[in-house]
Amino acid sequence: MRLEELVQALDLRELTPPIAGDRETDIAYGYASxxxxxxxxxxxxxxxxxxxxxxxNVIAVASHSGLRAVIFSSNRVPDDDVIARAxxxxxxxxxxxxxxxxxVGRLYQLGIRGGAA
Numbered sequence: 707m708r709l710e711e712l713v714q715a716l717d718l719r720e721l722t723p724p725i726a727g728d729r730e731t732d733i734a735y736g737y738a739s740x741x742x743x744x745x746x747x748x749x750x751x752x753x754x755x756x757x758x759x760x761x762x763n764v765i766a767v768a769s770h771s772g773l774r775a776v777i778f779s780s781n782r783v784p785d786d787d788v789i790a791r792a793x794x795x796x797x798x799x800x801x802x803x804x805x806x807x808x809x810v811g812r813l814y815q816l817g818i819r820g821g822a823a
Contacts, residue, residue, distance in 0.1 A: 707816055709733050709775060709798065712754070715816055716809065718777060718800035721789050728798055731774050738810045742767045749773055750821060755792045756809050760784035764793060769795040779806040 710729035713720065735753035739745050742763055749755055751772030757764060760782045768776050775798040778784065783801050792799045802809055 707733055707755075707762060707818065712813075712816065712818070713800060716777070716800075716802060716804075716812055718802050720736070721778075721783065721799040722793050722797070725798055727798055728796065733774060733818060734773060735799060735821060736810070736813050737773075737820060738806055746771060754813070754818070756806050756813070758782055760788065762788050764788070765780060765791045765797060768797055770786075775800065777802055779804060779809055779811060801822060 709731045712733055717800045733754050735750035737745060737749040737753055738756040742756050745755060745767050749771045753773055754775045754777060755768055755773050756777045756779055758779055760778055764776060765788055778801045781801060789799060
């Protein structure tokens with residue numbers, strides 16, 4: 707599924723419009739965790755991360771893991787410096803009012819699966 711389709715289906719609010727051209731990226735895999743060492747060890751490259759964490763380390767971990775996007779759940783929004791770093795790393799950020807459980811369930815319904823690409 708293209709990132710653009712995922713954003714529309716989940717009604718996500720985009721936090722990083724400077725890299726909106728990246729919305730053509732195909733997303734087939736996802737991962738949900740608030741434990742960043744777990745994300746480093748198991749998140750699938752090219753996937754999307756769902757998390758409550760909104761600090762700068764999330765961007766570093768997501769970038770290092772090769773993730774294409776991060777969805778912040780429960781209306782949590784990172785500070786401007788975190789968003790700026792994501793733009794520098796070409797990492798798309800989104801926010802949803804839904805909690806992590808609901809977002810992951812909806813991703814699954816859309817065909818996004820866990821696991822490695």
